[in-house]
Amino acid sequence: MVSSLRIACAQTTATPDPAANLVQAEALIRSAAADGVEFVTLPEAFDFLAPGVSDIHGYAEREAEHQALRRLSSLAAELSLWILAGSVSMRADDGTPVNRSVLFDAQGRIAAQYDKVHLFDVDLPGGEAIRESDFYRPGERAVVADTPWGGIGLSICYDMRFPYLYRRLAKRGARIIAVPAAFSSFTGPLHWHALLRARAIETGCFVVAPGQCGDNHPGRRSYGHSLIIDPWGRVIADAGEEPGLIAATLDLEEVDRFRAAIPSLSSDRALIEEASL
Numbered sequence: 001m002v003s004s005l006r007i008a009c010a011q012t013t014a015t016p017d018p019a020a021n022l023v024q025a026e027a028l029i030r031s032a033a034a035d036g037v038e039f040v041t042l043p044e045a046f047d048f049l050a051p052g053v054s055d056i057h058g059y060a061e062r063e064a065e066h067q068a069l070r071r072l073s074s075l076a077a078e079l080s081l082w083i084l085a086g087s088v089s090m091r092a093d094d095g096t097p098v099n100r101s102v103l104f105d106a107q108g109r110i111a112a113q114y115d116k117v118h119l120f121d122v123d124l125p126g127g128e129a130i131r132e133s134d135f136y137r138p139g140e141r142a143v144v145a146d147t148p149w150g151g152i153g154l155s156i157c158y159d160m161r162f163p164y165l166y167r168r169l170a171k172r173g174a175r176i177i178a179v180p181a182a183f184s185s186f187t188g189p190l191h192w193h194a195l196l197r198a199r200a201i202e203t204g205c206f207v208v209a210p211g212q213c214g215d216n217h218p219g220r221r222s223y224g225h226s227l228i229i230d231p232w233g234r235v236i237a238d239a240g241e242e243p244g245l246i247a248a249t250l251d252l253e254e255v256d257r258f259r260a261a262i263p264s265l266s267s268d269r270a271l272i273e274e275a276s277l
């Protein structure tokens with residue numbers, strides 16, 4: 001297993017214009033490659049962010065016809081790097097829309113796919129209501145992708161509020177956890193750093209969280225602050241509020257050092273009933 005990985009988050013502002021979104025993503029992927037990055041991650045919905053169910057269902061294509069996926073596959077092969085399409089709006093083989101993370105290897109082949117399990121159905125104070133389950137069918141499986149750097153656990157945005165998913169990913173071999181997001185600018189300042197640092201500390205994984213930033217469309221603003229976090233919960237890189245790239249070289253042996261020092265991942269006492277504590 002290779003223990004050093006140069007990884008990047010591309011922070012973008014997706015809009016309802018898929019062609020422009022792809023231009024923005026491609027420029028950042030190319031500058032990552034020029035910086036020696038071996039694995040570049042893109043935010044949730046980096047290909048398309050629009051307000052309505054009909055917009056999303058009109059846009060979503062199956063894998064073979066999906067423009068953004070085709071482009072990323074050829075970029076991965078051309079530049080010889082891994083790319084995580086944080087998520088795309090697409091149709092599963094049976095035609096149902098899903099919010100899906102797609103991981104390409106350095107030959108441009110799909111190495112893993114994950115459908116967002118926890119959909120964002122909320123009523124925010126101030127009147128904003130979002131019903132993501134009107135748009136997509138939720139996933140039902142946790143996914144750890146096999147890579148030259150060990151297991152990478154896949155997750156998307158609102159999933160970060162459900163710690164059991166991350167414990168499962170870590171116990172199934174994840175050493176890095178990806179959390180691509182389009183986090184709301186309301187919850188961002190309160191929850192984003194705290195939840196992501198907690199997920200890193202609880203699992204002893206590196207957390208890589210590429211986020212959207214800025215105004216996506218009238219009525220929707222994303223928090224930004226893409227993060228790379230080490231297993232101790234230290235923020236190694238924070239992208240702030242503007243579009244751009246952050247990169248870091250991870251020493252993956254830090255995962256083993258952390259877990260040897262603080263074995264919380266393997267010291268569960270599941271037989272103790274809650275009532276007896």
Ligand SMILES: O=C(O)CNC(=O)[C@H](CS)NC(=O)CCC(=O)C(=O)O
Nearest residue numbers: 045120130132157158182183184187
């Ligand atoms: O709908 C799309 O096309 C892309 N999906 C998203 O942007 C999703 C659902 S609206 N955003 C989140 O999950 C934000 C979670 C969040 O902000 C929180 O947990 O506080």
